[in-house]
Amino acid sequence: xxxxxxxxxxxxxxxxxxxxxxxxxxxxxxxxxxxxxxxxxxxxxxxxxxxxxxxxxxxxxxxxxxxxxxxxxxxxxxxxxxxxxxxxxxxxxxxxxxxxxxxxxxxxxxxxxxxxxxxxxxxxxxxxxxxxxxxxxxxxxxxxxxxxxxxxxxxxxxxxxxxxxxxxxxxxxxxxxxxxxxxxxxxxxxxxxxxxxxxxxxxxxxxxxxxxxxxxxxxxxx
Amino acid sequence: xxxxxxxxxxxxxxxxxxxxxxxxxxxxxxxxxxxxxxxxxxxxxxxxxxxxxxxxxxxxxxxxxxxxxxxxxxxxxxxxxxxxxxxxxxxxxxxxxxxxxxxxxxxxxxxxxxxxxxxxxxxxxxxxxxxxxxxxxxxxxxxxxxxxxxxxxxxxxxxxxxxxxxxxxxxxxxxxxxxxxxxxxxxxxxxxxxxxxxxxxxxxxxxxxxxxxxxxxxxxxxxxxxxxxxxxxxxxxxxxxxxxxxxxxxxxxxxxxxxxxxxxxxxxxxxxxxxxxxxxxxxxxxxxxxxxxxxxxxxxxxxxxxxxxxxxxxxxxxxxxxxxxxxxxxxxxxxxxxxxxxxxxxxxxxxxxxxxxxxxxxxxxxxxxxxxxxxxxxxxxxxxxxxxxxxxxxxxxxxxxxxxxxxxxxxx
Numbered sequence: 137x138x139x140x141x142x143x144x145x146x147x148x149x150x151x152x153x154x155x156x157x158x159x160x161x162x163x164x165x166x167x168x169x170x171x172x173x174x175x176x177x178x179x180x181x182x183x184x185x186x187x188x189x190x191x192x193x194x195x196x197x198x199x200x201x202x203x204x205x206x207x208x209x210x211x212x213x214x215x216x217x218x219x220x221x222x223x224x225x226x227x228x229x230x231x232x233x234x235x236x237x238x239x240x241x242x243x244x245x246x247x248x249x250x251x252x253x254x255x256x257x258x259x260x261x262x263x264x265x266x267x268x269x270x271x272x273x274x275x276x277x278x279x280x281x282x283x284x285x286x287x288x289x290x291x292x293x294x295x296x297x298x299x300x301x302x303x304x305x306x307x308x309x310x311x312x313x314x315x316x317x318x319x320x321x322x323x324x325x326x327x328x329x330x331x332x333x334x335x336x337x338x339x340x341x342x343x344x345x346x347x348x349x350x351x352x353x354x355x356x357x358x
Numbered sequence: 359x360x361x362x363x364x365x366x367x368x369x370x371x372x373x374x375x376x377x378x379x380x381x382x383x384x385x386x387x388x389x390x391x392x393x394x395x396x397x398x399x400x401x402x403x404x405x406x407x408x409x410x411x412x413x414x415x416x417x418x419x420x421x422x423x424x425x426x427x428x429x430x431x432x433x434x435x436x437x438x439x440x441x442x443x444x445x446x447x448x449x450x451x452x453x454x455x456x457x458x459x460x461x462x463x464x465x466x467x468x469x470x471x472x473x474x475x476x477x478x479x480x481x482x483x484x485x486x487x488x489x490x491x492x493x494x495x496x497x498x499x500x501x502x503x504x505x506x507x508x509x510x511x512x513x514x515x516x517x518x519x520x521x522x523x524x525x526x527x528x529x530x531x532x533x534x535x536x537x538x539x540x541x542x543x544x545x546x547x548x549x550x551x552x553x554x555x556x557x558x559x560x561x562x563x564x565x566x567x568x569x570x571x572x573x574x575x576x577x578x579x580x581x582x583x584x585x586x587x588x589x590x591x592x593x594x595x596x597x598x599x600x601x602x603x604x605x606x607x608x609x610x611x612x613x614x615x616x617x618x619x620x621x622x623x624x625x626x627x628x629x630x631x632x633x634x635x636x637x638x639x640x641x642x643x644x645x646x647x648x649x650x651x652x653x654x655x656x657x658x659x660x661x662x663x664x665x666x667x668x669x670x671x672x673x674x675x676x677x678x679x680x681x682x683x684x685x686x687x688x689x690x691x692x693x694x695x696x697x698x699x700x701x702x703x704x705x706x707x708x709x710x711x712x713x714x715x716x717x718x719x720x721x722x723x724x725x726x727x728x729x730x731x732x733x734x735x736x737x738x739x740x741x742x743x744x745x746x747x748x749x750x751x752x753x754x755x756x757x758x759x760x761x762x763x764x765x766x767x768x769x770x
Contacts, residue, residue: 291661292726300409300510306423306575
């Protein structure tokens with residue numbers, strides 16, 4: 137996880153909108169990177185402050201004025217675009233709901249005047265949620281099943297430690313191997329991975345890690 | 359220099375032996391069970407001794423581990439030092455078959471420290487207690503919690519046919535060969551080699567329910583009761599190596615306590631496989647929810663059930679981000695099976711374990727065990743969670759969002 141990537145995901149991380157994998161990566165990155173950690177704190181503080189602000193009240197005359205202006209604009213647009221729209225509508229009568237024979241009647245009724253804007257407002261309001269649902273579904277597709285299952289399997293193996301006659305060295309072999317698999321992508325960036333590929337005995341920590349610092353994963357990424 | 363050369367030759371020889379063993383197709387163990395085995399009393403006495411006094415034996419050894427999975431195998435050689443009662447240092451040496459580098463794991467009785475030089479990281483797991491608290495006496499069915507070692511021993515006695523097979527030489531020692539075969543089908547069996555002088559296991563072979571060897575570990579050489587300085591069990595963390603603290607395993611508590619602590623109704627299977635008892639449960643945090651982990655045992659083997667409670671909210675969002683139904687459908691685990699009530703479940707092999715996962719009444723269940731899949735299905739079918747408590751408003755919001763999502767993005 138690079139700083140740039142972490143920054144781009146920071147807001148979503150703060151809102152807990154990230155998938156398991158990304159959430160885990162950002163969390164680990166923040167544990168390591170002081171700069172990003174500061175940025176995160178700053179963003180969090182800003183968000184907290186914004187959360188305490190009350191919405192400003194609009195002046196009483198705002199809505200009538202807005203309605204009046206919108207009406208004037210609509211009338212103006214109707215004049216200039218009406219002919220063109222009619223032409224387009226004629227070209228595709230079957231599809232167009234705005235066909236004069238149907239649309240005029242439909243949109244002129246008071247119910248339609250109320251329902252259509254309400255529907256549009258609802259549609260617009262639902263867009264972010266729909267987008268969010270789409271993103272979640274996309275995340276689910278890329279979420280590998282090992283991400284979903286490995287933490288459970290790890291807990292299962294760890295709980296075997298205290299079984300009588302269990303071979304703790306074998307269990308340790310499985311658990312430590314799994315820990316490395318689970319955390320490698322979190323702890324190393326792509327360049328670090330390449331650098332570490334050949335090293336076995338020597339610790340080659342990332343320069344981003346201040347020496348002698350102890351980090352704690354506050355929320356264990358399961 | 360000569361010492362290094364000798365060491366290298368030893369490691370090379372051991373590696374050759376390991377490669378030979380890995381390449382060898384493990385033989386199947388017959389799983390039939392015919393009442394009490396020969397020398398059962400002596401074998402049980404040896405087992406009891408190992409369970410009760412095994413930790414009192416200090417040693418310094420080289421151990422080889424080989425694991426066979428359905429998809430391949432993995433092996434490594436380790437240097438192990440143990441100072442009674444609870445100091446252990448294990449060095450896992452680099453191995454091509456394990457695709458791993460050198461790593462050190464130290465357990466000081468309070469915590470476990472895992473130094474991974476290839477990552478430049480030390481994983482610290484505090485509170486990895488060697489022995490968990492267990493209350494009550496040996497369980498007799500679901501809802502009871504087994505006691506400690508005594509109950510484990512009585513469970514082994516009840517659920518396994520223990521036989522003393524022979525006496526063999528191993529790592530320069532004499533050892534009794536003991537076979538443990540499950541009374542109830544669908545469970546793994548074992549063979550263990552117990553030192554004739556010390557209550558210590560020199561070799562373990564574990565067989566799958568189908569009789570095939572799944573893991574093997576043995577000592578190449580061992581020295582009992584050596585003088586080991588305490589310093590050997592202190593991890594010298596090199597400079598600029600980060601320490602990442604992970605939560606340790608919690609102590610098992612009774613089901614009643616678990617229910618109180620969890621703050622949600624913890625559904626348990628009404629049926630457990632023959633010979634198994636509920637041992638207890640624990641809670642583990644996962645982002646903003648607590649996951650209940652319930653463990654069942656037959657004395658040697660365990661089955662774990664993980665329960666993620668329903669999460670209220672417009673989207674039913676779970677730890678991990680995506681909506682749980684989407685995630686469940688999108689993440690394919692092995693093959694799909696249907697429970698008796700028509701609930702979709704996913705069944706998979708994970709290393710040597712079977713894993714069954716399903717959703718019901720807003721709960722997410724995951725069963726893991728090194729047992730036959732029929733036992734897991736038997737348990738899953740008997741889990742009857744309370745109906746979803748999700749507020750009507752949330753269900754409505756979820757439906758609206760799902761409608762727009764499907765309308766806008768999938769065109770349904």
